[in-house]
Amino acid sequence: MYQPRDFFFQKAKKEGYPARSVYKLSELDKKYNLFQPNQFILDLGCSPGSWSLYISQKIKPRGRLIGVDLQETTIEADNFFFLQGDIFKLAQKELSALMTQVGIDQFNGVVSDMAPATSGIKGVDAGRSAELANRVIEITRDTLKKGGFLVIKILEGGEHESVWREIKRTFKQQQQIRPKAVRPNSREIYIVAHGFKRT
Numbered sequence: 001m002y003q004p005r006d007f008f009f010q011k012a013k014k015e016g017y018p019a020r021s022v023y024k025l026s027e028l029d030k031k032y033n034l035f036q037p038n039q040f041i042l043d044l045g046c047s048p049g050s051w052s053l054y055i056s057q058k059i060k061p062r063g064r065l066i067g068v069d070l071q072e073t074t075i076e077a078d079n080f081f082f083l084q085g086d087i088f089k090l091a092q093k094e095l096s097a098l099m100t101q102v103g104i105d106q107f108n109g110v111v112s113d114m115a116p117a118t119s120g121i122k123g124v125d126a127g128r129s130a131e132l133a134n135r136v137i138e139i140t141r142d143t144l145k146k147g148g149f150l151v152i153k154i155l156e157g158g159e160h161e162s163v164w165r166e167i168k169r170t171f172k173q174q175q176q177i178r179p180k181a182v183r184p185n186s187r188e189i190y191i192v193a194h195g196f197k198r199t
């Protein structure tokens, strides 16, 4: 049964995170050792801001984080910088300008927990999720450091295979994982890829 206020919801509330999704990222981080002090990270689809809050703490003292989302975020941290907008309309020069302003040349990691507004029609939602993922890969190509990592959420379905193939071409290692905090009735999976092959 769908339980909106489940264990992870309560835990997030108690620990001061605005969303339960933080436990998906913390599981991936424990498993793959993603975040280190002083890294530069791009968080696409960052609102309300649990992932950003988690990352901003892990990359201290000199790390910096840029978050992008259609919607406002509630996060306040002195190493977090926010760009409000649609990633399909985000011009590279707009992102580059903010990167320069905050002293980031390239990112060590790009993470995306983006999800499309769901229609309830499986094929349509999986298709939109794959479009988001493809755009994330484009932005990653422009901004990720050689050897860097990518974490990306995608809905399982036909087009997720083509995203997977693209990631296999672009990174040295890649895994697909379904963290424990993903709701049982969800088709979400996360791809964690390491060793970006910048050409």
Ligand SMILES: C[S@@+](CC[C@H](N)C(=O)[O-])C[C@H]1O[C@@H](n2cnc3c(N)ncnc32)[C@H](O)[C@@H]1O
Residues within 6 Å of the ligand: 018, 019, 021, 022, 044, 045, 046, 047, 048, 049, 050, 051, 052, 068, 069, 070, 071, 085, 086, 087, 088, 113, 114, 115, 116, 117
């Ligand atoms: C599941 S939420 C992310 C939760 C976030 N990781 C956290 O821990 O708080 C997905 C986010 O993706 C954003 N999003 C969806 N499509 C987007 C787009 N085209 N451009 C920018 N953000 C988008 C939504 O506005 C939403 O805030």
